[in-house]
Amino acid sequence: xxxxxxxxxxxxxxxxxxxxxxxxxxxxxxxxxxxxxxxxxxxxxxxxxxxxxxxxxxxxxxxxxxxxxxxxxxxxxxxxxxxxxxxxxxxxxxxxxxxxxxxxxxxxxxxxxxxxxxxxxxxxxxxxxxx
Numbered sequence: 001x002x003x004x005x006x007x008x009x010x011x012x013x014x015x016x017x018x019x020x021x022x023x024x025x026x027x028x029x030x031x032x033x034x035x036x037x038x039x040x041x042x043x044x045x046x047x048x049x050x051x052x053x054x055x056x057x058x059x060x061x062x063x064x065x066x067x068x069x070x071x072x073x074x075x076x077x078x079x080x081x082x083x084x085x086x087x088x089x090x091x092x093x094x095x096x097x098x099x100x101x102x103x104x105x106x107x108x109x110x111x112x113x114x115x116x117x118x119x120x121x122x123x124x125x126x127x128x129x130x131x
Contacts, residue, residue: 003045004045004046005039005045005046005047005048006045006046006047006048006077007048007049007050008047008048008049008050008066008118008120009049009050009051009052009054009055009063009065009066010049010050010051010052010118011051011052011118012035012051013031013032013035013036013037013038013049013050013051014031014035014038015117016038016049016116016117016118017031017038017040017049019094019095019116019117020040020047020116021040022094022095023090023091023094023095023096023116024079024087024090024091024122025087025090026040026041026042026047027040027041028040028041029041029046035051036050036051036053036054037049037050037051037054047077052065066118066119066120067119068097068115068118068119069119070119072099072113072115072119072121073119073120073121075121076113076120076121076122076123077120077121077122077123078122078123078124078125079122079123079124079125080125080126080127081124081125081126082126082127084102084110084112084124084125084126085102087124088102088112088114088124091114091122091124092114095117096114096115096116096117096122097114097115098112098113098114099113099114099115099121100112100113102124107128108129109125109126109127109128109129110125110126111123111124111125111126112124112125
């Protein structure tokens with residue numbers, strides 16, 4: 001088995017793809033003609049977005065929509081970078097909301113948290129150095 005996708009259900013697939021391109025430097029891989037599903041080029045595991053309407057059609061009892069007005073949900077995506085200060089600021093400049101500023105962990109990793117344009121929690125961090 002292989003972990004292939006993370007799919008986030010969002011209000012606007014196109015707006016979200018544009019946000020991730022500006023905030024994190026990813027590129028669009030695919031967007032459906034209906035703009036209800038799209039994917040980013042993001043490494044081995046694909047980050048994908050589907051419209052809330054498509055999500056509702058997939059689940060007979062619906063699902064809980066993540067909103068910016070609530071506390072961050074207990075799940076995050078993490079993006080590693082060697083240029084942490086620059087990339088953290090780039091995300092903020094693109095409209096991400098800071099949740100926690102950059103801090104250094106006891107094991108030497110720098111970590112900061114933002115929420116995307118839909119309210120999803122994102123960790124921006126340096127890679128963990130192993131000896």
